[in-house]
Amino acid sequence: MNDQPDSLQLGLFMPNCSNMSAISTYRAVPDEWDYESNKRIALAAEAAGFDFLFPVSRWRGFGGDTDYLGTSLETMTWASALLAVTTKIRVYSTVHVPAFHPLVVAKMGATLDHIGQGRWGVNLVSGWSKDEFGMMGIDLLPHAERYQRTKAFIEVLKGLWTQAPGCFNYDSPWYTIRGGYSLPQPVQQPHPPIVNAGISADAKAIIAEHCDWAFISMFSIASAHATVADIKTLGHARGRDVRCAGFPFVLWRDSADEAQAEIDKIIAHKDTVASSNWLNGLNLQSGSFDQFTLDMMTLGAGAFPLVGTAEDVAVKLKALHDVGLDGVLMVFQAYHRDTLRFQTEVMPLLREMGVIAR
Numbered sequence: 150m151n152d153q154p155d156s157l158q159l160g161l162f163m164p165n166c167s168n169m170s171a172i173s174t175y176r177a178v179p180d181e182w183d184y185e186s187n188k189r190i191a192l193a194a195e196a197a198g199f200d201f202l203f204p205v206s207r208w209r210g211f212g213g214d215t216d217y218l219g220t221s222l223e224t225m226t227w228a229s230a231l232l233a234v235t236t237k238i239r240v241y242s243t244v245h246v247p248a249f250h251p252l253v254v255a256k257m258g259a260t261l262d263h264i265g266q267g268r269w270g271v272n273l274v275s276g277w278s279k280d281e282f283g284m285m286g287i288d289l290l291p292h293a294e295r296y297q298r299t300k301a302f303i304e305v306l307k308g309l310w311t312q313a314p315g316c317f318n319y320d321s322p323w324y325t326i327r328g329g330y331s332l333p334q335p336v337q338q339p340h341p342p343i344v345n346a347g348i349s350a351d352a353k354a355i356i357a358e359h360c361d362w363a364f365i366s367m368f369s370i371a372s373a374h375a376t377v378a379d380i381k382t383l384g385h386a387r388g389r390d391v392r393c394a395g396f397p398f399v400l401w402r403d404s405a406d407e408a409q410a411e412i413d414k415i416i417a418h419k420d421t422v423a424s425s426n427w428l429n430g431l432n433l434q435s436g437s438f439d440q441f442t443l444d445m446m447t448l449g450a451g452a453f454p455l456v457g458t459a460e461d462v463a464v465k466l467k468a469l470h471d472v473g474l475d476g477v478l479m480v481f482q483a484y485h486r487d488t489l490r491f492q493t494e495v496m497p498l499l500r501e502m503g504v505i506a507r
């Protein structure tokens with residue numbers, strides 16, 4: 150494992166959901182959402198020296214020809230199985246705050262941390278899809294309040310994970326805890342790493358105060374730099390070091406032209422209906438979206454494209470590391486194949502450049 154603090158941590162944004170790599174009907178390999186594929190990818194990533202595996206939490210698909218992310222493995226049970234078959238790599242779960250009580254997540258999380266002997270982490274997301282939560286009869290709160298609730302959720306988790314059993318009390322509009330008791334406590338002390346994957350001011354405030362990692366969207370190296378600087382400065386103002394990871398779509402071939410031709414093929418088969426449903430759900434705007442936005446959405450739902458030769462990819466990963474990113478969760482076109490290729494074709498270059506440990 151690549152655990153030196155200044156190494157770029159390598160992660161996979163795993164295909165625990167169908168069509169994970171692209172909102173497109175073009176596929177280089179059969180869909181890898183099923184458990185056997187996830188296990189094969191996890192074992193390959195661990196053998197290659199990757200640092201972490203990260204899932205998406207979804208409860209229904211986004212329609213169109215792909216029904217993007219419509220079939221998905223639930224991320225606590227998914228992590229449980231992967232932690233049991235691996236020994237070194239960190240495995241995260243992604244938890245939707247509105248769907249769980251924090252006491253249940255504290256217990257499940259501690260269980261997972263024991264199964265993995267200190268290798269579990271949690272991404273707490275506030276939720277944004279009205280269709281998903283509408284299906285459960287849960288109304289999404291207004292944005293600021295949604296994040297206040299996420300903050301309360303994290304405070305309950307931390308209280309249960311760190312205070313003596315029976316001692317933790319908590320009051321908030323969403324959760325009331327009296328004599329909070331949850332044993333075992335996690336293996337990792339004071340608690341497993343807590344991630345948030347929001348980039349709004351509401352999200353950043355909570356990340357700075359409470360999270361160990363921010364997993365961010367980025368649109369360019371410059372935008373990654375700005376977001377990372379902002380989050381780290383907010384953390385430092387509270388005396389905390391927050392680490393940041395971004396999510397790129399990584400595709401490489403022997404020549405840059407070949408790589409671009411593959412990207413063109415993915416985009417030519419884009420599922421405009423599913424992409425529009427996704428963007429409308431995010432409430433960015435409603436109605437129709439321009440060609441460029443839809444093309445960019447096609448690759449891993451807005452992942453930052455790192456495309457070219459193996460060397461181009463390594464140089465761009467170094468550039469992201471140089472602007473302050475501590476980790477990447479990569480979307481691959483064909484996860485198992487590309488994990489093996491990444492190990493032999495890109496990782497040696499990253500080692501030579503000093504981006505990951507030798």
Ligand SMILES: Cc1cc2nc3c(=O)[nH]c(=O)nc-3n(C[C@H](O)[C@H](O)[C@H](O)COP(=O)(O)O)c2cc1C
Pocket residue numbers: 204205206207243274275276277278346347348349350351352364365366396
């Ligand atoms: C790397 C990453 C992973 C995310 N994973 C999920 C997820 O699994 N489920 C989900 O509902 N939202 C997920 N999100 C969406 C965020 O939780 C958040 O809603 C979105 O980034 C908008 O940010 P904001 O709420 O700060 O405006 C993810 C975002 C990022 C950047």
